[in-house]
Amino acid sequence: MTPDIAMDQAQLEIGRVGRRVCNMMNALPPLTSKLATQQEQSAAVEALGKIETLEQQVDILHGHILFYLGRLRKEPLSQAQSDRQIMLISVTDQLESIADLIEDTLVPIMDKSLHAEISISPEMQSTLDEIQDKVAHALLDSVNAIRRGDTQRAKRVLNTKRTLNALLDKVLAHQAERLVEHNPNRLQLFSIEMEWTESLKRVYTVTKRIAKLHLREKET
Structure with missing residues (x-):
């Protein structure tokens, strides 16, 4: 098998990883608290279990792809082939990083919120859901x-960056208003909502790296 064909095969496998990472992001429920309905809480718990299963699949595929791409170094590669190999390795790592962010950061925040006596305002819930939706769509676009x-x-x-930044600014403005309220749980609510938005922002940051890797390859 020639290096080009081997890398085409690796790219198909990376697509499989990407689909699973997108499925993890899509399975992530909206931020839900202990004060939510029983149905919402049950759906969130079920979704977190699905995410864990997908993350394990991503880890296995990640290891196989890196091993496969590493073996290509045993063959002489042109500069273009070497650049493509490095790009594919980097994309694989970035996708695995997003899977880790979802499993190790967003899932624990969701779990914490499910045990917290907090009430997310309808306005904040709408903004948080929109941020989550924008990040999920950006991830799907980068994979495709x-x-x-x-x-x-x-x-x-x-180009999603500008819209996301505006939504993040909206979250901060809303938080500033809520902090002055005489709610005993306002600091816990503030902490959970900010951790959630910052973690989604980190997912988007890695997603941007994948898009930039693609654009860089097309420019060479």
Whole structure:
């Protein structure tokens, strides 16, 4: 098998990893508290279990792909082939990093919120859900940019930054208003909501790296 064909095969496998990471992000329920309905709490718990299963699959595929790509170094590679190999390794690592962020950061925040006596305001819930939706769509675009060689999707990921920043500013403004309220749980609510938004922002930051890797490859 030639290096180019081998890397085509690796890229298909990376697409499988990407789909699973997207499924993890899509399975992530909206931020839910102990004060939510029993149905909402049950759905959140079930979703967290699904995310854990997907993350284990991502870890296994990640290891296989890196081993496979590493073996290509035994063959002489052109500069273009070497650059592509490095790009594929980096994309694989970035996808695994997103899976880790979801499993090790967002899932624990969700678990903490499910045991907290907090009440998320309808306005804040709407903003948090919109941020989560934008990040999920950006992740899907970045994965499809790699899978399909779609430059427009990669550019769309980068263009999401302005919208996300505006939503994050909206969260901060709302938080500033809520902090003056005489709610004994306001600091816990503040902490959970900020951890959630910061973690989603980190997912988007890694997602942008994947899009930039695709664009960089297309420019060379």
